[in-house]
Amino acid sequence: MPQKTSAKPLLDVLAGQRQAVPPIWMMRQAGRYLPEYLEVRAKAGGFLDLCFTPELAAEVTLQPIRRFGFDAAIIFSDILVIPYALGRSVRFEAGEGPRLDPLDTPEKIGTLAAQADFTKLEPVYEALRRVRNSLAPNLALIGFCGAPWTVATYMVAGQGTPDQAPARIMAYSHPKAFAKIIDALVDNSIEYLLGQLEAGADALQIFDTWAGVLTPREFLRWSVEPTARIVAGVRARAPAAKIIGFPRGAGALLPAYVGGTAVNAVSIDWTAEPQSIRERVQNKVAIQGNLDPLVLIAGGAALDSAIDDVLANYAKGRLIFNLGHGILPETPIAHVEQMIARVRAYKG
């Protein structure tokens, strides 16, 4: 029987329709492994300048589509644009990652604005409109935000941290103050995601990069529950919105995340245990993932074998092929091409 002809294979997977060949894109596909990205990056000034210059953000968003023919573009932006729109100082220093003025006491948290200045995010919407106008109609455009927990880890610590200790201790010691950060992020992320849909996004992803460091109780409170409120808030005004959650490292807590948030898909990292994912997650939602970004650096037979594992584990069900985390700057472009060719040759 012929497959249904699809306008956008990625959206069809999110809507419940498995594709014979899984659609494919890569987290951080517009990034430093691409020479054409580095060229634009060099003339953009700072990292946030690149995010907030619609012409340049649209250009780097489209670069990997032109080069590789992925099934989806993801708008080039950053999860810290929401703190920025909330009036926090956000700086990206070369080689050091983001720096913010830390909200490291309940008193400082008390000064946090409840309402973002969305005019600051207008350039992201404009970049989305530009990408939408250039993108082939069969390709999906993905908007995104950071999950409140993950964004809060940067806001409390003022920077990335190896173990997210400052936010975790704040959440334990001052849960009411910490909840004020989470609440501000929930409310403004809803608006931001709706704005991205309005500007042309077909689907949305919520990145909870640091979800995996929490106890089950804290995971439900700070990852699942705020994400559920975002999903419900978006769907209250955009009932058909398709949302991918990425609670990285959630492991055996993934079924609780899926049940609790009502996302349409979960992005899983490379450590996921396939049988439990198939039986308790993929039976309910689509799976996105989960190639190890380091095997994409290694290449060769190891890469082929790892791609085959992902396909064998998940492609009998609804799968969007992706990495388990963002592509790394040192990744050879030839390995990306090897990956795409092998996935597209899949006979499912």
Added chain:
Amino acid sequence: MPQKTSAKPLLDVLAGQRQAVPPIWMMRQAGRYLPEYLEVRAKAGGFLDLCFTPELAAEVTLQPIRRFGFDAAIIFSDILVIPYALGRSVRFEAGEGPRLDPLDTPEKIGTLAAQADFTKLEPVYEALRRVRNSLAPNLALIGFCGAPWTVATYMVAGQGTPDQAPARIMAYSHPKAFAKIIDALVDNSIEYLLGQLEAGADALQIFDTWAGVLTPREFLRWSVEPTARIVAGVRARAPAAKIIGFPRGAGALLPAYVGGTAVNAVSIDWTAEPQSIRERVQNKVAIQGNLDPLVLIAGGAALDSAIDDVLANYAKGRLIFNLGHGILPETPIAHVEQMIARVRAYKG
């Protein structure tokens, strides 16, 4: 019905006998949060000098027993003593963690010795004998080693790394060379653990701190299989040996670890999902863990609640109460006392 009177509650748990009040100790309980440790550390010279001076190593091993009355002592040592005995340069630089000469090419790995110089480890055995002679008969003495995978991550990179990328890429790109490191660590860890039993250890723990970064296929190959060989090798000559495995971050792969290694207990971190642990892990072996070390820093009501969660989740079965990872230097001693009192007041 009265509980069986026990010589060593921790060993009874490992042998299959749940205790009404779970025995308790803490990973890294001899450590920098203790002023008496810092005093000894200051006069020891370097960190390895402390490990290899039996009088001082025995003293710091016993300090937390005297202060807190834990149910077990763990010999003060380091997982990198095996690379050291294999002739690798191992240095601990203040505030920077360990530094080794990296085995970052297959050619360098080719030069690795197969056989450790066990005379270098004699001070560890002597420290064990001294602790054994001073330790009350109802307290257990735990010996340990690093799991081959985790030790190899340091040997390949030459230092700790945020994502263990050098070892992971080496394992993908040069699996035969990488296996040579693993094989040397398996063989010599068996000898080392048997030596520790001989010197007075009652039980053994295998620390696989970085087990959680591997794909399922690599986890089986580099964590489970080498650990299984160590367990079998030790039991071939010490059939009653009691062994605790700690594949940190293994998550939904814990049942595969338990089934594959034949350990007597698994130490679990604070992110574990309780229902699957009870149904698929604790039904087969004892559980050790799993309080978040950061909630021990936070203290107060959050600490009480987190202790109660551990007890509610696991104390109906075989449990050794512990942290989910090592205690951190900034932990207040009063919080450790609060934890012990609350665990010992448990009415199971």
